[in-house]
Ligand SMILES: NC(=O)c1ccc[n+]([C@@H]2O[C@H](COP(=O)([O-])OP(=O)(O)OC[C@H]3O[C@@H](n4cnc5c(N)ncnc54)[C@H](O)[C@@H]3O)[C@@H](O)[C@H]2O)c1
């Protein structure tokens with residue numbers, strides 16, 4: 001039996017993500033939680049002829065308790081998205097508290113669940129979640145993931161169009177670091193199979209992966225940020241976690257994790273100087289089984305990108321930790 005939960009299920013990401021999860025035959029129960037509209041979204045999805053039984057909950061009547069209890073995997077896309085001119089860090093003020101409250105619910109009702117954080121700024125919301133879980137005495141670093149799959153998906157797509165590959169998913173590209181601007185570092189030198197990127201196109205390609213989110217925010221012109229590509233990416237990562245838990249071997253996907261708590265992560269954290277960092281993660285029955293070191297193989301061009309990443313990420317991570325340890329005065 002697999003119970004999946006989406007927290008923020010009525011939103012721009014939440015709805016298509018819930019649709020994809022409902023269509024996944026590996027899921028037996030799908031529980032939708034949001035502050036609005038979940039009864040309607042659940043009723044709608046429940047007519048789809050796939051195995052998952054769908055339920056929807058609101059905060060009233062202990063909704064969070066009913067939604068989270070018994071969950072195996074909880075995906076969190078709750079919170080406000082960017083508008084043109086905003087950085088992801090501008091979302092911190094509102095989304096930090098939302099993520100904290102939801103993870104407090106997880107501590108209480110689903111302390112053993114795998115937690116996939118989509119809400120921005122991921123560089124800070126994942127450290128917030130870790131602190132809340134630590135405070136509740138239930139932190140298992142193998143089970144907490146910041147979802148950075150959209151950066152991987154974009155790197156695959158943009159490279160394919162540059163080199164003329166018809167199927168973007170055929171190329172594996174490690175995208176590491178964090179999830180905003182310069183903290184996103186694609187390592188094209190470690191693409192498999194290898195790709196030949198013309199030297200005069202490399203800067204623009206890296207920039208497009210780092211700032212792909214802005215492209216969508218600009219095109220949506222005030223109506224939000226990436227939702228459909230994010231639902232695809234969020235589902236891709238969630239499905240990989242579930243498959244690995246069910247015993248499928250050889251599943252690897254980058255994710256933003258607490259490195260010291262994952263096998264092989266300590267050595268990477270020593271090089272980066274950062275405990276929270278995205279690297280390719282080998283997934284298994286317990287979650288993040290192994291952090292794969294792609295940092296030491298970076299070429300000189302990528303090392304420069306990594307330096308910029310480290311300095312940006314450091315502040316984002318401490319801001320998240322600080323938010324829980326020394327809460328702002330209300
Ligand atoms: N990690 C990534 O790669 C990535 C990609 C795209 C978007 N995002 C982020 O995902 C978040 C959601 O984006 P969206 O476009 O779906 O926004 P949205 O506004 O369309 O949906 C957010 C949903 O969260 C709900 N919500 C708010 N507070 C809540 C709470 N306390 N409990 C439960 N639900 C609550 C809202 O009611 C809404 O339905 C944003 O922070 C956005 O920046 C992350």
Ligand SMILES: O=C(O)C[C@H](O)C(=O)O
Pocket residue numbers: 081082088120150212213214216217225226
């Ligand atoms: O750009 C955003 O704010 C949303 C998301 O993080 C993205 O990368 O598309």
